[in-house]
Amino acid sequence: MANYKIKINGETRTVEADPDTPLLWVLRDSLELRGTKYGCGVAQCGACTVHVDGAAMRSCSLPISQIEDQEVKTIEGLSPDLSHPLQEAWREHDVPQCGYCQAGQIMSAAALLADNPSPSEKEIESFMNGNICRCGTYNRIKAAIQTAAKK
Amino acid sequence: MKKKNSFKTSHNRRSFIKVSAATGGGMLIGFNLLTGCKSDPPAVAKPKVIPLPDPSQWFDINAYLKIGDTGLVSIISPNPEIGQNVKTSMPMIVAEELDVAWKDVVVEQSPLNSVDFDRQVAGGSQSIRQSWTALRQAGATAKKILVDTAAERWGIDASECSVSEGVITSPTGETLKYGELVAEASGREVPEEVELKDPSEFKIIGQSQVNVDMEGILSGTAVFGIDYRIEGMKHAVVLRPPAFGKELVSFDDAAAKNVNGVEQVLKFGNKIAVVANSTWAAMKGKKALTAEWKEVGPIEDSAYHTKTLKEHLVKKAEEARRVDGDVDAAFAQADEVIERIYEAPFLPHTCMEPMNFYANVTAEGAKLVGPIQTPKWTQSKVATLLGIEEDKVTVHMTRMGGGFGRRLYGDFADEAAEISSLIKAPVQVLFSREDDMTAGTYRPGSAYRFKVGIKDGQLSSYHLTEAFFNGEMFGNMPSNFPAGAIENYRVDCHNIESNITTGAWRAPYANFLASAEQSFFDELAEHLGKDPIDFRLELFAKAKEQPIGEEHNYEIDKFVNVIKMAREKSNWDTKKTGVHKGFSAYYSHNTYVAEVAEMVIENDLPVVKKVICAIDCGIVVNPKAAKNQAEGGVVDGLGHAMYGQFEIEGGRAKQTNFGVADYKLIRMMDAPEVEVHFAENQNDPTGLGEPTLPPAGGALSNALYAATGKRFYKQPFITEMEVKG
Ligand code: FES
Ligand code: FES
Numbered sequence: 060m061a062n063y064k065i066k067i068n069g070e071t072r073t074v075e076a077d078p079d080t081p082l083l084w085v086l087r088d089s090l091e092l093r094g095t096k097y098g099c100g101v102a103q104c105g106a107c108t109v110h111v112d113g114a115a116m117r118s119c120s121l122p123i124s125q126i127e128d129q130e131v132k133t134i135e136g137l138s139p140d141l142s143h144p145l146q147e148a149w150r151e152h153d154v155p156q157c158g159y160c161q162a163g164q165i166m167s168a169a170a171l172l173a174d175n176p177s178p179s180e181k182e183i184e185s186f187m188n189g190n191i192c193r194c195g196t197y198n199r200i201k202a203a204i205q206t207a208a209k210k
Numbered sequence: 211m212k213k214k215n216s217f218k219t220s221h222n223r224r225s226f227i228k229v230s231a232a233t234g235g236g237m238l239i240g241f242n243l244l245t246g247c248k249s250d251p252p253a254v255a256k257p258k259v260i261p262l263p264d265p266s267q268w269f270d271i272n273a274y275l276k277i278g279d280t281g282l283v284s285i286i287s288p289n290p291e292i293g294q295n296v297k298t299s300m301p302m303i304v305a306e307e308l309d310v311a312w313k314d315v316v317v318e319q320s321p322l323n324s325v326d327f328d329r330q331v332a333g334g335s336q337s338i339r340q341s342w343t344a345l346r347q348a349g350a351t352a353k354k355i356l357v358d359t360a361a362e363r364w365g366i367d368a369s370e371c372s373v374s375e376g377v378i379t380s381p382t383g384e385t386l387k388y389g390e391l392v393a394e395a396s397g398r399e400v401p402e403e404v405e406l407k408d409p410s411e412f413k414i415i416g417q418s419q420v421n422v423d424m425e426g427i428l429s430g431t432a433v434f435g436i437d438y439r440i441e442g443m444k445h446a447v448v449l450r451p452p453a454f455g456k457e458l459v460s461f462d463d464a465a466a467k468n469v470n471g472v473e474q475v476l477k478f479g480n481k482i483a484v485v486a487n488s489t490w491a492a493m494k495g496k497k498a499l500t501a502e503w504k505e506v507g508p509i510e511d512s513a514y515h516t517k518t519l520k521e522h523l524v525k526k527a528e529e530a531r532r533v534d535g536d537v538d539a540a541f542a543q544a545d546e547v548i549e550r551i552y553e554a555p556f557l558p559h560t561c562m563e564p565m566n567f568y569a570n571v572t573a574e575g576a577k578l579v580g581p582i583q584t585p586k587w588t589q590s591k592v593a594t595l596l597g598i599e600e601d602k603v604t605v606h607m608t609r610m611g612g613g614f615g616r617r618l619y620g621d622f623a624d625e626a627a628e629i630s631s632l633i634k635a636p637v638q639v640l641f642s643r644e645d646d647m648t649a650g651t652y653r654p655g656s657a658y659r660f661k662v663g664i665k666d667g668q669l670s671s672y673h674l675t676e677a678f679f680n681g682e683m684f685g686n687m688p689s690n691f692p693a694g695a696i697e698n699y700r701v702d703c704h705n706i707e708s709n710i711t712t713g714a715w716r717a718p719y720a721n722f723l724a725s726a727e728q729s730f731f732d733e734l735a736e737h738l739g740k741d742p743i744d745f746r747l748e749l750f751a752k753a754k755e756q757p758i759g760e761e762h763n764y765e766i767d768k769f770v771n772v773i774k775m776a777r778e779k780s781n782w783d784t785k786k787t788g789v790h791k792g793f794s795a796y797y798s799h800n801t802y803v804a805e806v807a808e809m810v811i812e813n814d815l816p817v818v819k820k821v822i823c824a825i826d827c828g829i830v831v832n833p834k835a836a837k838n839q840a841e842g843g844v845v846d847g848l849g850h851a852m853y854g855q856f857e858i859e860g861g862r863a864k865q866t867n868f869g870v871a872d873y874k875l876i877r878m879m880d881a882p883e884v885e886v887h888f889a890e891n892q893n894d895p896t897g898l899g900e901p902t903l904p905p906a907g908g909a910l911s912n913a914l915y916a917a918t919g920k921r922f923y924k925q926p927f928i929t930e931m932e933v934k935g
Contacts, residue, residue, distance in 0.1 A: 060470055076490075077470055077471075077490070077491075077494075079494075080490045081490065084488065084489050084490040087437075087489065088445075088488045088489055088490070089488075091439075092430070093430070093433075093436075093437040093439075094429065094430015094431065095430065096434075096436070096562075096563070096611070097436065097489075097564065097640075098562055098563075098564070098643065098868075099643045099867055099868050099869075100642060100643055100867075101643075101867055101868075101869065103867060103868040103869045103872075104562070104868050106562060133430065134428075134429065134430035135429065135430045135431070141425060141428050141429055146428045146429075149424075149428055150420060150424055150428065153418065153420055153421060153424075153834045153835060153838060154838075155293075155421055155423075155424070155427050156293035156294070156295070156838055156839070156842055157292060157293025157561075157562065157563070157609075157610060157611050157612045157613075158293065158421075158423065158426075158427035158432060158434075158609065158611070159293075159434060159561075159562040159563045159610075159611025159612060160562050160611075161427050161428070162427075162430045165428070183878075184878050184879045185879065187878045188877045188878055188879050190877075190878070191562065191868060191875050191877060192562070192878075193560060193561060193562040193611075193612050193614075193846075193875065194293050194562070194612060194842045194846075195841060195842035195843070195844070195845030195846050195849070195876070195881065196838065196841070196842060197845060197876075197877070197878040197881035198841060198845075198881060198883060198884060199838065199841075200878065201878065
């Protein structure tokens with residue numbers, strides 16, 4: 060066990076964890092930030108997507124020991140009041156079904172738009188292809204990203 | 211005045227009870243428990259509409275609703291929410307009859323409550339259909355009590371009052387709000403009879419309302435089972451037999467116990483639980499376990515499954531499920547006999563949220579919290595398991611990351627209860643994705659043989675033989691179309707035993723049968739030189755003119771109507787260069803669906819661009835969410851038909867996680883646009899969680915044929931394609 064200082068959603072927090080503990084479980088079990096979800100543990104579903112220094116990363120496959128000094132942002136820190144254009148667009152398109160994948164979808168989409176404010180349909184599809192939605196809300200996710208991109 | 215439907219109130223004959231002050235009241239804490247104390251939007255959010263203020267007192271009206279002294283209404287959603295949106299749509303129905311503004315409604319999830327609710331199950335697309343009247347009555351009864359109270363105060367007859375959005379108006383224009391009356395109405399007897407609205411008067415039903423948990427989902431604060439936490443809760447993962455047919459002999463837990471955070475390793479039944487103070491510690495501990503297993507039963511594999519299914523398909527069952535006429539005699543006299551076999555593998559459910567459950571078993575009883583489609587069944591199973599009375603077991607349903615049938619089976623809740631009772635502490639059991647896929651209750655592997663006789667250009671006989679493993683739920687629809695339309699008709703079913711656990715999978719009975727049958731119809735139509743839609747319509751016309759045999763279970767007019775809608779909306783009869791169309795239609799779970807898939811060839815690969823979907827599910831309660839269900843069902847149906855390759859090897863799932871080389875689920879790139887059209891009528895609503903899935907596989911295979919000239923008989927189709935994507 061070691062102590063790690065991480066910058067999370069603008070705050071610096073210290074956690075005690077084994078160095079191989081994935082960021083996902085540090086978030087969920089130590090930091091009480093359970094918006095980030097577990098789906099596969101092997102970087103194949105995107106449910107655990109967070110931003111590390113602005114880039115979309117699969118937190119299930121990122122050991123805590125590797126992220127010191129980087130800024131981590133989770134769904135809880137995306138906006139203080141659900142005012143991120145993606146959150147507004149998600150509401151407008153009534154995207155979720157079960158909702159479980161959606162935090163990861165939104166975090167992926169937010170990283171995409173930060174990098175590429177007006178992505179083409181193909182660019183959206185290829186960027187978002189790492190995020191599975193078992194309920195099949197893909198069309199709404201795509202539409203919501205397009206709506207948010209226009210804002 | 212409009213004609214109203216009068217209904218006897220069958221339940222909830224409970225008078226108003228003054229419940230509690232909102233500040234410090236136990237009840238409020240209770241109902242915020244599972245929504246992370248956020249049943250209303252975060253304070254800083256910018257709500258589009260301003261709801262009524264929080265009440266200082268709530269009044270319990272019946273099992274479904276409470277009204278606060280400000281007029282704010284709290285509606286209790288009885289059924290488990292698995293993503294089918296009942297937590298929004300069921301309360302909408304109550305609010306409609308209560309006549310309040312939807313913005314003034316907050317919703318809470320009910321725990322298991324068998325005293326007040328009949329059917330707290332998420333399954334079979336039945337939540338709305340079976341609760342429709344009860345939900346309406348709950349709202350209407352409350353409204354009547356409030357109106358009676360107002361009328362008494364004004365000294366007029368209740369029939370002279372009008373109500374809109376929680377405000378009662380007298381003929382002279384005086385008004386009283388629900389919030390002003392609710393205290394006075396307290397104690398009033400619930401009326402014996404209430405009037406329900408005529409559907410033409412609906413203001414909430416039929417208007418799209420946003421998911422009531424939207425804020426929680428968008429902010430990451432909605433509580434799914436996996437998110438449930440309580441002081442002192444342990445985390446457990448379980449090592450289960452490495453194959454169906456194996457049993458535990460011995461294990462070595464020395465290394466596991468050395469893992470930081472692992473607290474206990476214990477054997478229960480044929481499994482080993484690793485209990486730790488964090489999820490990761492438990493997972494690591496499990497990896498460090500070594501165990502020896504022995505073979506105690508047959509070790510099956512996919513090759514055995516295929517072979518066994520095919521052997522059964524050529525046999526007749528001891529007792530047929532339905533017999534009209536004599537198929538064998540008709541085959542003997544036919545000009546031509548056509549026979550095709552369709553195969554589908556076992557399938558895991560792969561809910562996005564892996565199985566998990568919380569249990570705290572104490573001397574007082576067991577408290578269970580988690581994602582479950584069948585809380586009542588779980589209560590009774592856990593009571594039996596622990597040897598305690600059922601009423602000592604409480605079950606709270608969290609929001610759940612999908613169900614698809616997997617969460618009908620509370621094996622994970624049983625495990626949690628057993629582990630908690632052994633360690634005498636609260637515990638949450640979590641499946642890893644690998645556990646989820648290897649310890650499934652899979653859709654059984656199945657195969658269908660269709661054999662038809664053709665005489666003078668007409669279908670004279672139709673023989674369906676079904677074979678499946680542990681398919682208790684299979685073979686239950688022998689009177690589905692085309693029963694009733696063909697003179698000689700027979701359905702045989704073979705249920706073959708297997709030690710692989712199986713169960714319902716989204717649209718059980720129908721999910722693969724529809725795909726196979728609708729592919730076969732397409733081939734038959736072509737063979738007879740008919741348009742696939744005309745071919746079906748002719749059969750319906752026959753069934754209508756002169757129905758064959760005992761009753762069939764579909765309504766011809768509704769079925770024909772959705773087929774015609776799909777034909778029109780998809781411009782079926784207009785050929786478009788480069789666009790290849792596939793048609794399919796199926797009736798399941800009380801809902802009629804017809805679909806047209808449009809396929810193009812892109813970079814030498816067939817790609818479904820769009821699916822047009824026509825649906826008759828009666829009244830559409832929440833249109834935007836209903837469309838979401840329909841879209842999801844189509845995407846799910848296409849995805850599994852195309853990509854769902856799942857094999858059993860050495861008694862164990864070969865595919866154990868997502869990934870290109872592993873188990874493939876449909877992703878955004880592969881998902882077509884889905885255009886949904888609902889039949890407009892005022893029939894009582896049916897369900898939508900399942901019915902658009904069954905026809906999708908057929909629409910896909912028929913479009914594939916149109917595009918490539920190749921018929922697909924074996925799911926997933928990707929394994930049969932020359933170019934694999
Ligand atoms: S849980 Fe990390 S990608 Fe699936
Ligand atoms: S909404 Fe259920 S997995 Fe995406």
